Amino acid sequence: MIELENVAYSYGGGELLSDISLKLAPGSFHFLTGPSGAGKTTLMKLCYGALLPTAGHIRLFGADVRGLDRDDIALVRRRVGVVHQDVKFLDHLSVSDNVSLPLTVSGRHAEAGGADLHELMSWVGLTNRADALPPELSGGERQRAALARAVIMSPDVVLADEPTGNIDWEMSQRLLRLLIELNKMGKTVLIATHDLSLIRATKAHVQARVLRIANRRIQLAGADL
Amino acid sequence: MKFDLTSLKAFIAGDRQADRVVPPSGFTAQLTVFAAGAMAFLAVFALALSLASGRLAKQWGDELARSATIRIVAPLDQRAAQTDAALRILETTKGVATARALTDAEQQALLAPWFGPDLALDTLPVPRLIEVIEDSDGMDAVGLRLRLSAEVPGAILDDHARWRAPLIKAASRLKTLGWLSIVLIAAAVAAMITLAAHAALAANAQVITVLRLVGATDDYIAQAFIRRFTLRALSGAGVGMVVGMIAMLLLPSGNDAASFLTGMGFQGWHWLLPLFIPLLAGGVAFAATGSAARRTLRELA
Numbered sequence: 001m002i003e004l005e006n007v008a009y010s011y012g013g014g015e016l017l018s019d020i021s022l023k024l025a026p027g028s029f030h031f032l033t034g035p036s037g038a039g040k041t042t043l044m045k046l047c048y049g050a051l052l053p054t055a056g057h058i059r060l061f062g063a064d065v066r067g068l069d070r071d072d073i074a075l076v077r078r079r080v081g082v083v084h085q086d087v088k089f090l091d092h093l094s095v096s097d098n099v100s101l102p103l104t105v106s107g108r109h110a111e112a113g114g115a116d117l118h119e120l121m122s123w124v125g126l127t128n129r130a131d132a133l134p135p136e137l138s139g140g141e142r143q144r145a146a147l148a149r150a151v152i153m154s155p156d157v158v159l160a161d162e163p164t165g166n167i168d169w170e171m172s173q174r175l176l177r178l179l180i181e182l183n184k185m186g187k188t189v190l191i192a193t194h195d196l197s198l199i200r201a202t203k204a205h206v207q208a209r210v211l212r213i214a215n216r217r218i219q220l221a222g223a224d225l
Numbered sequence: 226m227k228f229d230l231t232s233l234k235a236f237i238a239g240d241r242q243a244d245r246v247v248p249p250s251g252f253t254a255q256l257t258v259f260a261a262g263a264m265a266f267l268a269v270f271a272l273a274l275s276l277a278s279g280r281l282a283k284q285w286g287d288e289l290a291r292s293a294t295i296r297i298v299a300p301l302d303q304r305a306a307q308t309d310a311a312l313r314i315l316e317t318t319k320g321v322a323t324a325r326a327l328t329d330a331e332q333q334a335l336l337a338p339w340f341g342p343d344l345a346l347d348t349l350p351v352p353r354l355i356e357v358i359e360d361s362d363g364m365d366a367v368g369l370r371l372r373l374s375a376e377v378p379g380a381i382l383d384d385h386a387r388w389r390a391p392l393i394k395a396a397s398r399l400k401t402l403g404w405l406s407i408v409l410i411a412a413a414v415a416a417m418i419t420l421a422a423h424a425a426l427a428a429n430a431q432v433i434t435v436l437r438l439v440g441a442t443d444d445y446i447a448q449a450f451i452r453r454f455t456l457r458a459l460s461g462a463g464v465g466m467v468v469g470m471i472a473m474l475l476l477p478s479g480n481d482a483a484s485f486l487t488g489m490g491f492q493g494w495h496w497l498l499p500l501f502i503p504l505l506a507g508g509v510a511f512a513a514t515g516s517a518a519r520r521t522l523r524e525l526a
Contacts, residue, residue, distance in 0.1 A: 050438075070523075071442045078440035088435050092248040104246065105441035149439065 001026055001157055001188050002047050007056035009042055016042055018216045020056070024157065024190060029183045029206050031199050032192040033221065034213035040192040041085060043213065044161050047190065048080045049073040061156075078106050081150030083160040087142045089134035096121060096130040099148045106153070117152065123178060124148045125171070139166035147175055157188040164198055172198060180205050246436060247429055247449040254457060257421045261414060261461030261506050262468075268410045268502045269469025275403025276498070277489045282396035285389060292385065293366070295355040299379035308353050311377045315357060318372070320364030327354045352379075414462075414506055415513045418454055422517040425450060426525075433525050447518035451511060458510030462503040470499055 002024040009017045016039045024030060024047075032040050045051040046058055049065055058065040060076050068076065081102075089098045100117050103109065121127045124144040129137060137145065143166050150158055158179065164172035176198065183189045183206055193199065202208050210221040295315075299307045308326050315324035327335075329347070332354060336344060357364075366384045373380040426433070436446050473490050491498070 071444075074437065074440050074442040076440075077438065082438060084438070088431060088438075090246060090248070090432055090435055093245065097245075101246070101435075102439040105436060105439055105445055153440070 001061065003057075003059040004046065004053075005057045005059075007046065007053040007058060009039070009046060009051065010054050011042075015054075015216060017046075017213070017218075018055075020218050022211070022218060024188050026156070026188055027183065027186050028188055029180075029202075029208040030190045031202070031208055031210045032190060032213065033194055033196075033199070033210060036194070038213040039216070040213060041161055043218075044082075044159050044190070044192055047157075047159055048082055049076055078102065078153055079156045081153065081155040081158045083143070083146045083150045083158075083163045085161040085165065087146040089142070089145070091134050094131050094133060095126060095137065095145050098134060099126075099145055099152055101149060102153045120148050120152060125174070140168065140171055143167055144171070144175065147178065151178070151182060155187065157190070158182060160189075160191045162193055163191060164193065164195060173201065176202055177205075244449055244452065246441075246446075247425075247432060247453070250425060250428070253421060253424065254453075257418065257454065257457045258461035258464075260417050261458040261510070262465030264410050264414050264417075265462035265465030265502045265506060266469040266472075268407055268462075268505075269466055269473065269499050271403050271406035271410065272499060272502070273473055273489055273491060275400050275407070276491060276495050278396045278399035278403065280492070282393050282400065285393050285396065291359050293357040293359065293364075294383045294385070295357060295373070296381045296383065297353040297355065297377070297379050298350075298381065299352075301350060303379070304353055307377050307379050308355065311355060311373060311380045314369075314372055314376060315355070318364060318369055320359055320362050322358045322360040324355055324357045327356060411505060411509050414458065415509045418458060418510045418513040419517045422450060422454055422514040423521060425454075426518060426521040430525055433522065437525070443519065443522045446522060447515060450518050451514045454514040455507050455511045459503050459507035462506035466499050466502045470496075 002022075004020050004022040007017065007020045007022075008015060020043070032043065034040055042051065046053055047060075049060060049068065052058075052065060060068070061079065063072070089095075090101065093101070096117060097104075099121065118127070121130055124147060126141060126144055126148065129141060129145075134142065134145070143163060147160065147163055150160070160179070163175055163179075167175070172195075179189050179191065180202065199208070199210060212219050212221045295311055297304055297307050297311060312324055312326065315321050332351060333342075333344060335354075336351070366382060366386075370382050373382060433446055476490050
């Protein structure tokens with residue numbers, strides 16, 4: 001699905017990530033952890049083509065990311081659901097229109113208002129907020145809406161950057177169950193988080209591997225988590 | 226952006242969803258429509274100016290080149306004799322189709338605007354005018370002048386070249402200026418639309434980022450903006466064109482075909498030409514927004 005080979009990334013002067021090799025196999029479930037500023041978000045962005053590596057190779061669905069043009073990147077993003085740390089929506093469209101936006105922009109309008117949307121909206125507990133505008137949502141609601149938007153295309157890979165950052169324990173458990181369900185359906189999942197209890201709770205349900213970024217490199221964390 | 230008939234149809238029919246993803250913009254949209262309308266209005270006049278001066282240049286060129294005037298300036302008692310002599314020379318001159326002395330009544334009509342209708346022409350030493358119409362081969366003005374000076378001392382040939390040439394030149398310059406104005410107007414529309422599109426794209430940077438994140442292609446995003454600006458330019462220019470045409474219709478039309486000012490309007494099938502102005506504006510807007518969008522999108526995420 002997504003392969004990183006000796007990847008390095010530097011912002012201006014310093015190198016943030018170096019010599020990172022990582023392979024997200026189909027159906028795998030990974031956590032990405034590490035101190036703030038370690039480069040979790042950067043690594044996420046490298047994984048969906050928002051940033052290009054300064055060294056090394058990244059293959060998205062078998063194609064080298066440097067060889068992809070802007071349209072190819074757009075097509076890659078239809079197969080990768082992304083939940084950002086700071087979620088952005090189209091503020092003039094309702095929540096349900098925002099959730100179905102990936103369908104709209106890929107020309108699948110017919111499905112945009114379909115049963116899947118209602119099911120998904122109730123799954124993330126936003127049925128009552130479907131007609132609200134994004135600025136009216138609470139932080140937790142925004143994050144749930146973002147997750148719904150990320151998975152509506154039934155992507156092969158779900159990348160979530162601190163998806164439970166703003167929500168309470170119960171709701172984060174619910175989101176996690178959704179991600180676990182998706183993983184059981186064969187989707188590849190990568191979650192960046194520093195919430196260790198979340199990782200522990202997940203490990204009870206699914207075979208999850210924990211990656212830790214430390215000293216610019218990525219390490220497989222031990223079983224102690 | 227690929228351009229074929231299917232995509233043109235889809236473009237005109239529009240994609241309601243795609244239109245909705247870009248937030249509506251109220252005031253600036255009206256400005257674009259207004260500017261396009263004003264430009265179309267001006268373009269109608271520039272077009273009328275070009276066509277009228279082109280017509281005039283052609284008319285003067287054609288009609289005046291085929292005619293000349295001979296003035297017989299002589300004492301009253303010799304005037305008739307010299308006129309007859311001049312007419313006889315003209316009959317034998319190659320290239321002259323017809324030659325005819327104007328009557329007193331005709332000369333009076335010509336002078337009436339300056340001296341009033343009560344002028345007693347026979348008491349004044351008004352020169353007799355002979356109207357000469359050339360045939361298609363044209364006549365040799367220099368040779369004719371020589372013959373006239375030998376046999377009719379009071380005859381002065383005026384082949385109109387002296388005052389015709391600068392007039393025709395001025396008219397064709399005017400025509401060029403008119404077309405240049407249309408080109409400038411089109412360029413100004415392009416500049417205005419480019420600025421407006423840039424502003425709209427910049428104002429919607431976050432929208433574009435979100436759309437890119439969820440997998441929208443550049444074409445899809447650009448389309449929403451292109452369609453909007455093209456339709457605005459098209460509708461604004463349509464209204465401007467109609468108002469301009471109404472203004473042209475309301476221009477007073479003189480009976481005198483040669484008069485420049487009253488001949489300003491469109492004639493015949495030329496009335497159809499302004500209909501292309503909105504299409505031109507739409508095309509210019511389409512191209513300008515397209516290039517602005519592609520440029521801006523590359524710079525954004």
